[in-house]
Amino acid sequence: MDHTGATRPTSHLGAPLVELESVNKHFGDLHVLRDIDLTVRQGEVLVVIGPSGSGKSTLCRAINRLETVDDGTIRIDGQPLPAEGRELAKLRADVGMVFQSFNLFAHKTVLDNVTLGPRKVRRLSKADAEAEALELLDRVGVKNQAAKLPAQLSGGQQQRVAIARSLAMHPKVMLFDEPTSALDPEMINEVLDVMVGLAHDGMTMIVVTHEMGFARKAADRVVFMADGMIVEQATPEEFFTNPRSDRAKDFLSKILTH
Numbered sequence: 001m002d003h004t005g006a007t008r009p010t011s012h013l014g015a016p017l018v019e020l021e022s023v024n025k026h027f028g029d030l031h032v033l034r035d036i037d038l039t040v041r042q043g044e045v046l047v048v049i050g051p052s053g054s055g056k057s058t059l060c061r062a063i064n065r066l067e068t069v070d071d072g073t074i075r076i077d078g079q080p081l082p083a084e085g086r087e088l089a090k091l092r093a094d095v096g097m098v099f100q101s102f103n104l105f106a107h108k109t110v111l112d113n114v115t116l117g118p119r120k121v122r123r124l125s126k127a128d129a130e131a132e133a134l135e136l137l138d139r140v141g142v143k144n145q146a147a148k149l150p151a152q153l154s155g156g157q158q159q160r161v162a163i164a165r166s167l168a169m170h171p172k173v174m175l176f177d178e179p180t181s182a183l184d185p186e187m188i189n190e191v192l193d194v195m196v197g198l199a200h201d202g203m204t205m206i207v208v209t210h211e212m213g214f215a216r217k218a219a220d221r222v223v224f225m226a227d228g229m230i231v232e233q234a235t236p237e238e239f240f241t242n243p244r245s246d247r248a249k250d251f252l253s254k255i256l257t258h
């Protein structure tokens with residue numbers, strides 16, 4: 001498959017999958033999410049970009065309900081976020097999340113890291129979970145590392161295992177919060193390539209990243225956040241070549257110069 005194409009046509013987009021309506025969140029006096037309205041459609045790849053402290057991680061954590069919000073509504077596939085219990089576990093399976101740090105279980109093998117969730121939450125047998133895990137590890141290019149412990153892998157390999165672990169839950173949407181920012185430069189592309197492959201396979205993705213190459217290759221839309229607000233949104237091409245707001249122009253001039 002050709003992963004080098006510019007912005008994809010939007011005809012592949014389906015029904016609304018992640019919907020935020022007038023979402024607000026405070027940390028004490030700090031208003032970190034301000035009236036966020038955002039709809040992500042099935043198959044859409046949304047890149048979220050913006051200065052440090054603008055609320056990008058809080059947005060992701062709110063969608064996964066790792067943070068509660070003060071008011072407004074968040075719906076996944078038409079359902080409001082559940083507060084607790086079995087429904088919350090189901091939500092966590094539906095909404096995969098990959099963080100900057102890989103959060104793999106250090107004392108478990110790569111294979112066990114990937115099979116744990118499916119066995120517990122999806123109630124797969126050991127054999128079925130392992131067969132599927134090996135397929136996923138193959139898809140992200142680390143099948144031959146399955147028997148190792150995470151510490152025996154490079155950062156890029158560990159992050160690809162973390163992606164496989166999320167995929168093993170059969171999520172409806174994947175959230176990535178700066179998945180390459182803790183990696184050595186030579187490992188960034190191996191992770192981005194896996195993400196580009198996922199995007200082309202039709203996964204719905206919300207990706208916080210400043211990797212413009214990824215945004216141009218894979219994103220349908222770029223959302224620029226500052227001070228807890230969505231300041232502008234556009235196609236990657238429009239956003240990177242012709243940002244409209246002064247905040248975005250200023251931000252891009254800073255990330256483009258180094």
Ligand SMILES: Nc1ncnc2c1ncn2[C@@H]1O[C@H](COP(=O)(O)OP(=O)(O)O)[C@@H](O)[C@H]1O
Pocket residue numbers: 027030032050051052053054055056057058059
């Ligand atoms: N648990 C928390 N308690 C208090 N303040 C927080 C907490 N998490 C984030 N913040 C603050 O909220 C703002 C937004 O943070 P964050 O969503 O992490 O931004 P970003 O990911 O864009 O850098 C920042 O000012 C941050 O310091």
Ligand SMILES: [Mg+2]
Pocket residue numbers: 056057058177178
């Ligand atoms: Mg962040």
